[in-house]
Amino acid sequence: MDELTITINGMDRELVVDERTTLLDLLREELGLTGAKKGCDQGQCGACTVLLDGRRVLSCMALAIAQDGREVVTIEGLAQDGELHPLQEAFVAHDALQCGYCTPGQICSGVAMLAEAGEGWPSAVTAELTGDGPVALDEREIRERMSGNLCRCGAYVNIVAAVRAVSG
Amino acid sequence: MSTTVRPLSVGASLERADARLKVTGEARYAYEYPVEGVAYAALVQATVACGAVESIDTSAALALPGVIAVISHENALALEPVEDAELAVLQSPRVAYRGQIVGAVIAERIEVAREAAALVEVGYAPEVHDVVLRDDHPRLRRPETVLGSPADTDEGDIEGALAGAAVTVDERYTTPAVHTNPMEPHATLALWDGDSVTIYEASQFAAGAQAIVAEAFALPPANVRVIASHVGGGFGAKGYPRPPMFVAVMAAKLCGRPVKIALTRRQMFPIAGYRTPTAQRVRLAADSQGQLLAVGHDAFVQTSRVSEFVEPVAFDARSLYRAENRATSHRVVDLDVPSPGFVRGPGHVPGSFGLESAMDELAERLGIDPIELRIRNEPDIDQESGLPYSSRSLVACLREGAERFGWPRPRRREGGWLIGSGVAAGSFPCFQMASSAIARAETSGRYTVKIDATDIGTGARTVLAQIAADELDAPYELVDIELGDSRLPYAIGAFGSMGTASWGHAVVDACRALKARLEEYEEIPEEGLEASADTTEALEAPKQYSSSAYGAHFAEVRVDAVTGEVRVSELLGMFGAGRIISPPLARSQMLGGMTWGIGAALLEESLLDARFGDYVNSDFAAYHIASCADVERLEVGWVAEDDPHVNPMGSKGIGELGHVGVAAAIANGVYAATGVRIRDLPITPDKLLPRI
Numbered sequence: 001m002d003e004l005t006i007t008i009n010g011m012d013r014e015l016v017v018d019e020r021t022t023l024l025d026l027l028r029e030e031l032g033l034t035g036a037k038k039g040c041d042q043g044q045c046g047a048c049t050v051l052l053d054g055r056r057v058l059s060c061m062a063l064a065i066a067q068d069g070r071e072v073v074t075i076e077g078l079a080q081d082g083e084l085h086p087l088q089e090a091f092v093a094h095d096a097l098q099c100g101y102c103t104p105g106q107i108c109s110g111v112a113m114l115a116e117a118g119e120g121w122p123s124a125v126t127a128e129l130t131g132d133g134p135v136a137l138d139e140r141e142i143r144e145r146m147s148g149n150l151c152r153c154g155a156y157v158n159i160v161a162a163v164r165a166v167s168g
Numbered sequence: 169m170s171t172t173v174r175p176l177s178v179g180a181s182l183e184r185a186d187a188r189l190k191v192t193g194e195a196r197y198a199y200e201y202p203v204e205g206v207a208y209a210a211l212v213q214a215t216v217a218c219g220a221v222e223s224i225d226t227s228a229a230l231a232l233p234g235v236i237a238v239i240s241h242e243n244a245l246a247l248e249p250v251e252d253a254e255l256a257v258l259q260s261p262r263v264a265y266r267g268q269i270v271g272a273v274i275a276e277r278i279e280v281a282r283e284a285a286a287l288v289e290v291g292y293a294p295e296v297h298d299v300v301l302r303d304d305h306p307r308l309r310r311p312e313t314v315l316g317s318p319a320d321t322d323e324g325d326i327e328g329a330l331a332g333a334a335v336t337v338d339e340r341y342t343t344p345a346v347h348t349n350p351m352e353p354h355a356t357l358a359l360w361d362g363d364s365v366t367i368y369e370a371s372q373f374a375a376g377a378q379a380i381v382a383e384a385f386a387l388p389p390a391n392v393r394v395i396a397s398h399v400g401g402g403f404g405a406k407g408y409p410r411p412p413m414f415v416a417v418m419a420a421k422l423c424g425r426p427v428k429i430a431l432t433r434r435q436m437f438p439i440a441g442y443r444t445p446t447a448q449r450v451r452l453a454a455d456s457q458g459q460l461l462a463v464g465h466d467a468f469v470q471t472s473r474v475s476e477f478v479e480p481v482a483f484d485a486r487s488l489y490r491a492e493n494r495a496t497s498h499r500v501v502d503l504d505v506p507s508p509g510f511v512r513g514p515g516h517v518p519g520s521f522g523l524e525s526a527m528d529e530l531a532e533r534l535g536i537d538p539i540e541l542r543i544r545n546e547p548d549i550d551q552e553s554g555l556p557y558s559s560r561s562l563v564a565c566l567r568e569g570a571e572r573f574g575w576p577r578p579r580r581r582e583g584g585w586l587i588g589s590g591v592a593a594g595s596f597p598c599f600q601m602a603s604s605a606i607a608r609a610e611t612s613g614r615y616t617v618k619i620d621a622t623d624i625g626t627g628a629r630t631v632l633a634q635i636a637a638d639e640l641d642a643p644y645e646l647v648d649i650e651l652g653d654s655r656l657p658y659a660i661g662a663f664g665s666m667g668t669a670s671w672g673h674a675v676v677d678a679c680r681a682l683k684a685r686l687e688e689y690e691e692i693p694e695e696g697l698e699a700s701a702d703t704t705e706a707l708e709a710p711k712q713y714s715s716s717a718y719g720a721h722f723a724e725v726r727v728d729a730v731t732g733e734v735r736v737s738e739l740l741g742m743f744g745a746g747r748i749i750s751p752p753l754a755r756s757q758m759l760g761g762m763t764w765g766i767g768a769a770l771l772e773e774s775l776l777d778a779r780f781g782d783y784v785n786s787d788f789a790a791y792h793i794a795s796c797a798d799v800e801r802l803e804v805g806w807v808a809e810d811d812p813h814v815n816p817m818g819s820k821g822i823g824e825l826g827h828v829g830v831a832a833a834i835a836n837g838v839y840a841a842t843g844v845r846i847r848d849l850p851i852t853p854d855k856l857l858p859r860i
Contacts, residue, residue: 018277018279020279020283021279025278025279028200029278032202033193034193034196034197034199034200035192035193035194036193037197037351037352037400038199038353038430039351039352039353039433040432040787040788041432041433042433042787042789044433044787044788044789045351045433045788047351074193075191075192075193076192076193076194078192079192084188084191084192088191088192091187091191092183092184092187092188092191093183095183095184095187095752095753095755095756097184097187097190097191097625098401098625098626098627098756098757098760099350099351099352099398099399099400099401099402099624099625100186100189100190100191100195100398100400100625101197101350101351101352101400101401101625102351103190103191104191104193107191142796143796143797143799143800144796144797146796147795147796147797150351150788150793150795151351151796152349152350152351152401152403152793153351153401153625153756153760154759154760154761154762154763154764154794154799155756155759155760156763156794156795156796156799157759157763157799157802158756158759159796160796
């Protein structure tokens with residue numbers, strides 16, 4: 001067991017954790033933040049996606065103890081002052097979910113992905129690799145960039161529509 | 169004129185009732201209920217496919233700090249036998265398949281449980297295993313029934329018709345084993361209180377799980393409560409209890425504290441059910457005008473040594489098209505493999521790949537458009553049952569779909585892409601099973617409907633409120649639905665595309681009874697007013713009609729001439745499924761089924777290693793379900809269908825329909841694009857490229 005200082009959804013936490021505990025199990029089993037889901041526990045499905053210092057990470061592949069001093073935002077922390085994040089609203093409006101199990105990961109992934117594109121990060125399908133402005137997110141870009149988050153219900157068409165609505 | 173008519177809830181595009189809970193992470197799934205003092209279970213699994221456990225050394229596991237117990241057949245709770253022998257968990261040293269549960273570790277922490285499970289040393293007396301399905305397997309047998317229907321049918325003289333026909337098709341089609349893989353792995357949280365147990369379960373059928381647990385643990389059913397409030401997908405895999413549920417319930421009893429378990433993704437492959445691989449022989453005979461003379465469909469499937477499940481592969485062929493001579497058969501072989509079970513679109517999905525590919529081949533040999541061929545063979549009545557159809561919209565789906573898609577689209581080439589289009593039909597029967605419900609009027613002016621339905625993502629919370637609102641003549645917003653708890657009025661599970669039909673019927677009846685009671689009162693009494701209904705009697709009447717939902721899929725397929733990669737650039741599904749209660753949620757369901765279809769056609773295949781006797785590509789890195797990038801333009805269309813006979817809502821099941829026929833439409837599109845007929849799913853570059 002070891003000490004860990006971490007900020008979760010804006011709250012500073014001083015924790016004692018087992019060195020084997022993943023960030024996902026810390027959130028779900030120790031802190032009661034069950035919004036991040038365990039779909040595969042080996043970094044292949046994206047259901048556990050959270051924001052770590054603003055970037056999307058697979059929390060099942062991150063050891064909790066290695067996140068000392070960092071800031072985590074989970075699906076529970078996306079709403080501000082009782083207002084859902086625009087992407088959460090868009091998922092509702094476009095019925096971009098069915099069983100809901102992959103949904104928190106999809107939304108966290110989408111929020112970070114919008115930021116990545118805004119900062120000009122290319123994807124495997126980005127034609128222009130030399131530009132320094134934001135990448136325009138057409139459907140192909142969104143599909144490519146959201147492919148780390150699996151959805152067995154098959155809500156992809158609506159997920160893409162929801163992300164597109166927010167990407168403006 | 170200023171008459172205001174309140175828009176009806178049924179048919180309205182309302183927001184999914186639990187959408188906000190799901191986008192905020194507040195929806196709780198089985199594993200996630202906070203429980204004081206919960207212990208974690210991790211499984212020990214057989215590493216041989218056939219044989220017996222000879223020795224179990226638990227000393228290293230038990231020595232690990234935090235381990236509470238190791239359970240095996242040597243110290244397990246004795247269970248009463250139940251019908252599904254899969255559930256005789258840890259009752260004997262026999263091993264029936266690789267990956268079967270032979271032990272479980274209970275520990276204070278999840279990390280400890282997993283580490284300790286790896287430390288349990290199990291010795292086996294292995295026996296020679298037999299794990300490969302072949303259509304000439306010497307132990308193939310005719311099952312007594314296939315899901316309660318005859319295994320074989322034989323009308324007329326199929327051999328004679330084939331011998332004398334102008335045009336015939338006689339081909340072999342194969343589909344691989346596919347795994348259900350809901351995103352939420354099977355999970356159970358069990359809490360005992362004396363002789364009563366509460367179980368939070370990833371289940372499609374809480375009441376079914378309750379009954380089986382009560383039987384196996386020798387408890388009165390009232391002492392077993394199963395709660396399945398939110399379920400992360402099921403697709404058939406969570407229809408009935410799977411072995412890990414019994415591990416958790418047993419361990420919680422033995423350890424005297426709450427225990428929870430969730431399968432790992434890898435454990436889902438041997439333990440959580442899958443669709444059998446199939447081999448199919450499809451024979452069609454037609455006259456020169458495209459009139460079908462004979463339809464033959466023979467299926468070969470596998471089941472396990474512990475439980476019989478026979479995939480109803482050839483059911484579609486019994487009534488989809490009109491032909492005087494029809495014969496179908498199912499043969500099954502018991503192998504030392506994990507137990508197959510229901511997977512979305514059971515029977516119809518693999519069967520339609522064979523039948524609808526063969527129809528495409530027949531159309532080509534006849535020189536008739538494949539849509540025209542199907543229309544020419546539209547039956548007047550259901551030839552299988554002799555009953556008239558309550559409604560049947562296959563022709564409308566084909567015609568309206570063709571118009572919308574712009575069928576036929578000529579084959580073309582764009583750069584390195586060979587582009588072609590394919591069409592296929594699909595159908596799924598309308599089942600309904602007895603269910604009950606309570607409707608309550610509260611003094612607050614709100615209504616509560618109680619029913620042990622489950623919402624596995626299909627939208628039961630939404631559509632049942634819509635149905636109740638209309639029956640009660642009340643706004644949708646005033647109706648509260650309580651579901652997903654075996655303490656609520658009994659209802660059948662969320663499977664077989666029968667949820668909304670079965671539950672909706674009970675809700676309609678309960679609401680009508682409540683309305684009748686309300687008329688007796690000036691105002692609602694303080695304790696509220698309620699009425700209940702049970703559809704058991706209503707469903708006992710003999711069937712007057714044959715009812716199915718129908719669809720037609722149109723796929724534009726692109727094949728990379730250099731790499732053999734196949735892309736589905738466009739997929740249109742046209743469906744006739746009665747009254748659509750929630751247009752947006754129904755569309756989501758169909759999109760989901762069609763997305764499964766892309767996976768079935770191009771990606772999904774569980775690979776068995778005959779040396780080990782188990783599926784080896786048992787994770788999402790190696791077992792590919794469709795990802796976001798695999799799904800391009802999907803469209804869903806509905807044909808108007810008014811069916812006054814099928815159920816009080818006039819609705820038909822849609823959970824499976826969207827998946828049935830997609831793979832054939834894509835395979836037919838691949839043929840149109842390349843001239844290569846692939847009769848073995850999935851259509852992967854290694855099969856396609858050498859033949860382009």
